[in-house]
Amino acid sequence: MPFCGPIACSATWGRARTKTNREYFGLSDAPRKRARRDLSGWLVFNKPYDMSSTEAVGKLRWLFGAKKAGHAGTLDPLATGVLPIAFGEATKTVPAVQDGTKVYHFDIVWGAATATDDTEGEVIATSDIRPDHAAIAAVLPRFRGVITQIPPAFSAIRIGGERAYDLARAGEKLDMPPRQVEIDALEIVTHTEARTRLSATCSKGTYVRALARDIAEALGTRGHVGALHRARVGGFTDADAISLDAVEAVEGPARDALLLPVAAGLAELPEIVIDARQAVTLRLGNPVLLTGRDAPVQLDAAWASLKGEAVALGMVENGQFKPRRVILPSG
Template sequence: MSAQPKRVKRPISGWVVLDKPFNMTSTQAVGKIRWLFSAAKAGHAGTLDPLATGILPIALGEATKAVPQVQDGTKIYRFAIKWGEATTTDDAEGEVIFTSEVRPERAALEAILPQFTGTILQRPPIFSALKIDGERAYDLARAGEAVELQPREIDVDAIRLIDHGAEQSTLEVTCGKGTYVRSLARDIAEALGTRGHVSLLHRAAVGPFHDEDAVTIEQLEALDCAERDALLKPVWSGFTDLPEIRLDPHQASAVRHGNAVLLTGAGAPASVDECWASYKGEVLATGSVAFGQFQPRRVFNL
């Protein structure tokens, strides 16, 4: 039998806002999308647990340079807490290690939620990708070693109760980078004098990308190459939460070579911590403005 011809990798750039399916790792999802688009380069903006569903922004080509900005963006999660059981992983994948007969009343749950908003300290789950002396915490935990992670500051913008039942409640949280919803569920349950774990988890938003932007793997598989390409979001769509600096041809040429440029005109900003520069609607670079000069940090080759 003759060997199958090798798939040619394409230098394609843009975003696939994937609705990641249940029971698939983020790495598997990136591999699948990279294969479907024959992309030379791909990555994702923020790991989503295998048992979670929802928004996994996948960057192709030059969009991979925008991953840090997107994964640092605000996230929205909808999640269910199963009452009465704590697990090793703080979700449904783990073994039950503690039980409780206490089932919180709706009023008690709503009353305690303000304690979990603002800047709070959170202890990450031991089954997490955080590193301890160079080793992943989940690898140490699976090997039976004692894992102790120090509490970290996180920002929770809002948390609200969507539905309440005796055995399970559904909530929605808007939060910043580094928030573990599994830890949030565990801590809410303990604060109510019971135990609990995440039984369902859906990420509804990451930075500028939301549920309404998402496509499924099945939808992509049903399309031909040109139709799939048409669904790609442009690289700049990862920056819509940041100010845009529009450049003229001379400024654009300088920025393409990594040089700073003086911004002119009545509306030119004197200082911006983080922004992106564009020319004719396409991203040229991310960077900052100081003393009226745009200083590129990362240049895009589009």
């Protein structure tokens, strides 16, 4: 019979198996889930090609061990560039960032239209016409200001409760509802006979693939997006963007130091500076009266700050700041 000392064992005649200490105390040897922590701030992620926005959030949430994370504005897997990732209290400010100005750099490949209006889809129409620089420059003013777009069928818009891209992949013919968007700027960056790179400054909801398709059709040809890069979302730009390699290269406090404060996402909104007493009132969900010669009387959207730290998102009505979302203090 085998000897059963400090480490317990089980035995049968002629055969023994020693139990591990974890088994003895009833503990599982299965890998334990990584502990999640309260972490707040923004990571301006430089999303690589062929990674979805959802995959990016999942990867970075795991790397930072954050309890809560989200992104401010979906970027197609085939697009690169600025994808703001919000952690913790910063997720409350995501709508403010999503509503901010967007800047895209994109290539129009001339001579072929595709089912998806980018390189993923099959070619559905072709043209031998290759517009020159002058022709393109002449047509661009038609696409500045408030314009009407018909979004691509392969998009995340919901039709009867279903995602349009799911219906399109199932072979359904879709009647996509038109929408109005605003293009603040649209300029040629580079041009060759085969493709042209443009830069667009636009509002939330603009489909660059639809813009490329419509520009090509206005020039009497066909075209699709051959490359797409987002250079700005709200106050975040390429200059702030950090690659996945840079995040993985550091750990602990050095990794946390890559995060920007919650307030960094609110750069495009009016800031209302408050005192400590008012901060307590706002964090209880109550309005505060704004005093002083320059105090605003009416604002549709603003944020309140205490020593540069975000306290609340809200509006100013009749001289009172009224909180809509309260931001808990860091630490």
